[in-house]
Amino acid sequence: MPHHRNAGIEGAPGRTDGWQGRRDGMVSRLSAEDACSERLLAVFARLPRHRFVDPGLSEAAYKLDSLPIGSGQTISSAATQARMTELLDPRSRNRILEVGTGSGYQTALLAELSAWVFTIEVIEALAARAKDLLGTLGYRNVLFRTGDGAIGWREAAPFDRILVTAGAPRLPDGLLSQLADGGRLVCPVGQADRQELVVIERSGDRFSSKTNDTCRFVPLIGAEGWPCP
Numbered sequence: 706m707p708h709h710r711n712a713g714i715e716g717a718p719g720r721t722d723g724w725q726g727r728r729d730g731m732v733s734r735l736s737a738e739d740a741c742s743e744r745l746l747a748v749f750a751r752l753p754r755h756r757f758v759d760p761g762l763s764e765a766a767y768k769l770d771s772l773p774i775g776s777g778q779t780i781s782s783a784a785t786q787a788r789m790t791e792l793l794d795p796r797s798r799n800r801i802l803e804v805g806t807g808s809g810y811q812t813a814l815l816a817e818l819s820a821w822v823f824t825i826e827v828i829e830a831l832a833a834r835a836k837d838l839l840g841t842l843g844y845r846n847v848l849f850r851t852g853d854g855a856i857g858w859r860e861a862a863p864f865d866r867i868l869v870t871a872g873a874p875r876l877p878d879g880l881l882s883q884l885a886d887g888g889r890l891v892c893p894v895g896q897a898d899r900q901e902l903v904v905i906e907r908s909g910d911r912f913s914s915k916t917n918d919t920c921r922f923v924p925l926i927g928a929e930g931w932p933c934p
């Protein structure tokens with residue numbers, strides 16, 4: 706696949722859509738929490754987060770809480786998304802696999818910061834909505850798939866970065882084998898109601914692991930995750 710710069714939010718409509726004040730407020734709160742770099746704050750400052758939630762929750766979208774997105778799932782809090790992104794450390798030439806598209810907001814963050822994003826969502830309705838929205842917003846560097854993302858995307862591997870946005874009972878083995886040499890994987894691992902953010906780095910056949918903050922994600926379901934509720 707050719708290297709391809711993202712298109713992203715065309716013409717930075719954020720400045721004129723009436724929500725910039727709220728976006729700036731969210732960025733100030735993220736900044737106060739020391740949650741992310743200037744580079745990432747600049748992306749938060751232009752993404753129309755209210756478009757990723759139901760219209761009734763538009764105002765709440767710019768607070769730092771997680772919110773329901775339907776089908777029993779959530780858009781993670783902006784602070785959590787910032788933390789995950791910083792741990793992942795995406796680079797502009799990276800190909801990234803995201804497991805758990807959800808609303809598509811984290812997908813958009815990654816698409817702004819990398820060359821390609823391959824994103825997989827197990828719930829058809831969420832996958833379809835995120836694909837429509839990111840298409841409307843002008844992203845041309847995101848590929849979507851519906852299904853069990855814990856087994857990865859073999860035809861597109863290896864990936865420089867892999868981000869799992871749902872809580873796994875253990876590290877999905879299939880994903881480790883799809884990580885490029887020098888690559889990095891971030892995944893919440895632990896119990897159904899409490900996990901730790903694990904960062905794996907690959908160097909040749911060696912995988913080093915570091916455990917970070919505790920967190921609480923909806924469960925990763927499927928063969929390498931939890932049984933479907």
Ligand code: SAM
Binds near residue numbers: 780854925
């Ligand atoms: N990052 C997303 C966002 O910005 O909206 C939030 C993701 S939400 C916390 C986790 C998502 O993972 C849910 O949409 C859920 O359906 C999805 N999911 C759970 N198990 C999955 C699996 N095995 N493969 C793909 N997606 C999965």
